[in-house]
Amino acid sequence: xxxxxxxxxxxxxxxxxxxxxxxxxxxxxxxxxxxxxxxxxxxxxxxxxxxxxxxxxxxxxxxxxxxxxxxxxxxxxxxxxxxx
Numbered sequence: 001x002x003x004x005x006x007x008x009x010x011x012x013x014x015x016x017x018x019x020x021x022x023x024x025x026x027x028x029x030x031x032x033x034x035x036x037x038x039x040x041x042x043x044x045x046x047x048x049x050x051x052x053x054x055x056x057x058x059x060x061x062x063x064x065x066x067x068x069x070x071x072x073x074x075x076x077x078x079x080x081x082x083x084x
Contacts, residue, residue, distance in 0.1 A: 013043045014051065021053035 007028035013035050015022045024037055031044040075081065 011043050012046055013037055014046050014048055016051040016053050017047050017049055018054045019051075021051060023051075 008030075009026055009028050010030075011024060012027040012029060012031070013022055013024050014027075015035075022035075024043065027046070029044075029046055031046050033045045033047075034042045035045040036042050
């Protein structure tokens with residue numbers, strides 16, 4: 001493996017800007033902004049717009065539309081109903 005060509009991998013705190021939720025993870029991203037974590041150490045802070053704490057799919061706020069089957073779509077397309 002060649003030396004000095006890989007990005008530096010280190011611990012980073014990611015923060016969801018909409019909810020304020022923070023989590024510590026490893027990343028190659030860096031930041032000039034730092035934050036003190038629960039363990040007393042300072043880590044670079046990466047701000048994100050969305051995370052699992054605010055994403056509608058993970059929070060249960062997403063509404064699922066009823067997906068019609070292929071037969072139902074065919075019947076609607078050609079105005080075929082159950083009454084005919």
